[in-house]
Amino acid sequence: MAQIERLRAEVVEIGKRAKTAAAAMATLSTEQKNNALISMAEALVANAEHILAANEKDMEAAAAAGIGSSLLDRLMLTSVRVKEMAEGLYDVAVLTDPVGETIKGWRVPNGLDIRQVRVPLGVVAIIYEARPNVTVEAAGLCAKSGNSIILRGGSMALHSNLALTEVIANAATEAGLPANAIQALANPDREAAKELMRLDHFIDLLVPRGGPELIHAVVSHATVPVLWAGAGNCHIYVDASGDLEMAKRIVINAKCQRPSVCNAAETLLVNREIAETFLPMVGADLTAQGVTIIGDKTTRKYIPTAQEATEKDWFTEYLELKIAVRVVDSTQAAIDHINTYGTRHSEAIITKDLESARKFTQEVDAAAVYVNASTRFTDGSQFGLGAEIGISTQKLHARGPMGLTALTSTKYVIEGTGQIRS
Numbered sequence: 001m002a003q004i005e006r007l008r009a010e011v012v013e014i015g016k017r018a019k020t021a022a023a024a025m026a027t028l029s030t031e032q033k034n035n036a037l038i039s040m041a042e043a044l045v046a047n048a049e050h051i052l053a054a055n056e057k058d059m060e061a062a063a064a065a066g067i068g069s070s071l072l073d074r075l076m077l078t079s080v081r082v083k084e085m086a087e088g089l090y091d092v093a094v095l096t097d098p099v100g101e102t103i104k105g106w107r108v109p110n111g112l113d114i115r116q117v118r119v120p121l122g123v124v125a126i127i128y129e130a131r132p133n134v135t136v137e138a139a140g141l142c143a144k145s146g147n148s149i150i151l152r153g154g155s156m157a158l159h160s161n162l163a164l165t166e167v168i169a170n171a172a173t174e175a176g177l178p179a180n181a182i183q184a185l186a187n188p189d190r191e192a193a194k195e196l197m198r199l200d201h202f203i204d205l206l207v208p209r210g211g212p213e214l215i216h217a218v219v220s221h222a223t224v225p226v227l228w229a230g231a232g233n234c235h236i237y238v239d240a241s242g243d244l245e246m247a248k249r250i251v252i253n254a255k256c257q258r259p260s261v262c263n264a265a266e267t268l269l270v271n272r273e274i275a276e277t278f279l280p281m282v283g284a285d286l287t288a289q290g291v292t293i294i295g296d297k298t299t300r301k302y303i304p305t306a307q308e309a310t311e312k313d314w315f316t317e318y319l320e321l322k323i324a325v326r327v328v329d330s331t332q333a334a335i336d337h338i339n340t341y342g343t344r345h346s347e348a349i350i351t352k353d354l355e356s357a358r359k360f361t362q363e364v365d366a367a368a369v370y371v372n373a374s375t376r377f378t379d380g381s382q383f384g385l386g387a388e389i390g391i392s393t394q395k396l397h398a399r400g401p402m403g404l405t406a407l408t409s410t411k412y413v414i415e416g417t418g419q420i421r422s
Contacts (some may be wrong), residue, residue: 004191011187011195014150015202017180018123021148022204024178026120027291030097033144036175039221040140041089043171044164048352050084051412054163055132062156070260070319075130075157084139085136085164087386092140096388098404099146113386113415117407120146122204125196126389127152127218129210137387138183138207145407148181149201151357152196154210155188162186197222206404209390211317227397227406229390232345233317234375237334239351239358246372247350248282254348254374256289260319261392263346263378267314267324269334272298275327291321297326333355335363342366344393346375367393367400 010170036179044051053361062142098118105115124147128134135151142149153161164186173179185196194249198207200223208218209229218226236254238247254265284295293299294313295306306325313324314337328334331349338347348370349360357371368378378401380388385403392398398406 002078003064003258006197007189007192011192011199013170014183014185015123015196015199017150018150018183019127021178021181022120022122023142023401025146026099026122028146028177029048032176033097033146034093035175036143036172037093039090039175040136040143040168042084042211043167044082044086044136046204047163047167048079049364051082051163051167051339053158054076054080054159057159058157067130067156068320071130071156073260075132077160078130081133085133088133088137089140091381092144092386092404095144095315095404097144098408105409110419111417112419115415116410117411118405119411119414121187121244121407121409123148123202124205124206124207124389125152125199126209127193127196128156128208129214130156131209132157133165134209135161135164135184136168138389139165139172141387141389141404141407143172143177143181145404147204147407148178148183150183150185150196152185152193158186186414194221194248197224199223200224201410205407207390210250222330224270227392227402228394229402230345231317231343232264232378232391232393233266233341233343234265234346234348235269235334235338235342236265236348236350236375237269237328237331238271238274238278239331239334239349239353239356240264240271240272241352241356242274242350243352243372244274244278246283247278249379250350250372250374251282252285252289252346255286255291255323256321256377257374257376259321261376262317264319265323265348265375266316266318267326267341269326269328269333269337269339270299272327272329273332275299276302276360277327279327285337286323289321290325293323293325295325296327299325312372317343322326324359326337331359335360339363339365345391346370346378347420348373369392371402 101118103116169182203224279302293306294309300306346368347366380401388401
């Protein structure tokens with residue numbers, strides 16, 4: 001009990017500091033925030049050796065624990081990846097500041113002038129798994145949108161996240177951001193994370209970014225508003241009219257370009273009319289890329305090396321070089337499969353038929369729906385939003401890549417000339 005009380009006091013203190021910092025963050029000018037972002041970027045490059053040494057500790061421990069290759073790839077930092085994180089901060093610095101934007105304004109009959117204005121959320125907390133780059137992306141976005149942030153990364157990346165937080169937080173404070181605008185919950189105890197989820201007096205938004213287990217845990221325990229960045233069981237459907245060479249390129253890109261990320265394709269659906277032609281083509285190329293193919297009966301007929309698929313495979317986000325393949329009778333059957341098994345992330349159709357494309361984009365329930373393009377584009381930078389704090393697969397407040405505007409709320413500013421209500 002004493003340990004729980006100490007944990008609670010530790011987390012509450014972090015929340016208090018974040019709340020104080022948030023009030024000051026909301027008053028900063030765009031220039032002040034941009035200067036801080038540039039200083040943070042410069043500090044990352046200057047301290048790359050320190051950051052990589054911390055990451056090496058995490059990598060050694062993860063390898064010793066038998067962590068799979070896809071998670072190791074997410075965890076690993078290199079000098080190139082540190083430079084990319086710095087470049088991401090520069091990119092955020094040149095984005096338009098959403099804070100203070102007048103969304104709309106109008107005058108009502110009694111003469112009151114009403115404006116809806118964009119404002120920071122306040123205190124944002126993020127709980128995430130083994131992806132140290134999230135530390136920098138989230139902090140940068142919160143700095144630009146005028147929020148303070150509490151970072152709670154997974155224990156697997158503890159040394160990496162603490163090193164990154166130390167570097168960018170110090171740089172931000174030296175550049176003029178309030179103290180404690182960027183904080184990390186360093187305690188790896190799960191009870192500390194649970195206490196963070198219940199800081200409803202201090203936290204305005206909690207973002208869990210990770211797999212289904214993490215999201216379920218946060219939703220189950222949180223008493224603060226939660227906006228989750230969900231798992232990506234993403235599909236590509238090749239319609240009967242699709243350009244098969246185009247389809248093959250897109251499937252290979254969506255599955256193989258970086259299989260460990262949430263916008264990689266996990267299931268391929270193929271119209272029965274083209275299965276005999278297309279499946280051997282794409283199967284050969286996938287196999288050449290080292291992809292394990294899991295297929296239904298028809299798929300295994302045309303790709304004899306494919307393993308037998310079970311019901312569980314249609315639900316699975318593999319995050320590795322593995323793909324489930326199913327033959328369907330129509331666009332409607334593909335839509336039904338996606339809406340049954342998908343995670344509402346990113347879905348694609350390859351087709352030349354305008355009606356099929358219209359039907360697919362209208363009826364598939366997902367944050368991003370593509371026609372003749374790879375699902376790998378679901379990303380804040382690819383959408384022109386800069387970095388992202390995650391990709392929301394729910395429907396309230398924000399959906400899809402969550403950039404700067406997703407980290408703001410609004411207030412109404414009303415100006416009058418002495419009006420009173422009768």
